[in-house]
Amino acid sequence: MAGRVCPWWMAYTFDNPLRHFIHKPEKLLGPYVQKGMTVMDIGCGMGFFSLGMARLVGDSGRVLSVDIQQKMLDVLKKRARKAGVLNRIQLVKCEPGTISVEARVDFILCFWMVHEVPDSAAFFQQLRQHINQNGRVLIAEPNNHVSDADFEKTVRLVQESGFILADRPKISMSKAALFVAHTA
Numbered sequence: 555m556a557g558r559v560c561p562w563w564m565a566y567t568f569d570n571p572l573r574h575f576i577h578k579p580e581k582l583l584g585p586y587v588q589k590g591m592t593v594m595d596i597g598c599g600m601g602f603f604s605l606g607m608a609r610l611v612g613d614s615g616r617v618l619s620v621d622i623q624q625k626m627l628d629v630l631k632k633r634a635r636k637a638g639v640l641n642r643i644q645l646v647k648c649e650p651g652t653i654s655v656e657a658r659v660d661f662i663l664c665f666w667m668v669h670e671v672p673d674s675a676a677f678f679q680q681l682r683q684h685i686n687q688n689g690r691v692l693i694a695e696p697n698n699h700v701s702d703a704d705f706e707k708t709v710r711l712v713q714e715s716g717f718i719l720a721d722r723p724k725i726s727m728s729k730a731a732l733f734v735a736h737t738a
Contacts, residue, residue: 576726579606583663586690586732587611591660594618594684596653597667601630601643607663608639618655620646653680662691666728668708669700678715685735691717694730705729 579602587593589612595604598619607617621627627645634640648654651673662681671677681691693712695705709731713719717733724730 579603580610583607583610586661586692590614592616592657593661594620594659595663596620598630599626601633603663603665604630604643605633605637605639608642611642615642617643618646618657619643620648620653620655622648622650655684658684658686660686660689664693666694666696668693669695674711678712682715687735689735691733694725694728697727697729700729
């Protein structure tokens with residue numbers, strides 16, 4: 555697993571101010587994240603999307619920023635403090651194979667990280683345990699790392715975990731799918 559995870563120092567190559575020209579967190583996530591929500595950013599890295607979600611949820615909301623690398627969370631904490639949104643973000647260090655969160659959430663973001671998960675089926679079952687009724691999950695994978703066939707396999711595994719495919723949003727440099735928690 556450790557060899558498959560993006561090292562913290564490499565994150566600076568794509569988690570930098572120039573990325574705002576390609577992925578604008580508030581614009582990309584605005585249709586899904588509202589004030590007062592509790593949301594989760596799994597594989598949050600240095601917080602590119604966590605910071606945007608913290609602005610979207612406002613003071614009454616909460617962002618659970620989950621990563622397996624403490625160095626990523628340390629950088630996120632500094633960035634969140636500087637941005638004035640640290641009070642909205644809960645940093646969660648997890649172990650490989652587990653999300654390590656007790657809370658239920660309204661929205662989960664898995665951006666460019668599912669391909670690093672060793673057991674995707676088990677991971678999606680964990681997502682199902684943490685999502686509220688009618689909650690949504692947005693999964694985006696990088697075009698250059700994940701083939702169309704592999705992404706379609708991911709979509710099937712998410713659906714088999716009890717989610718309904720709701721949309722295929724267009725996200726630059728990515729394959730993406732939005733799911734809604736099935737309400738049985």
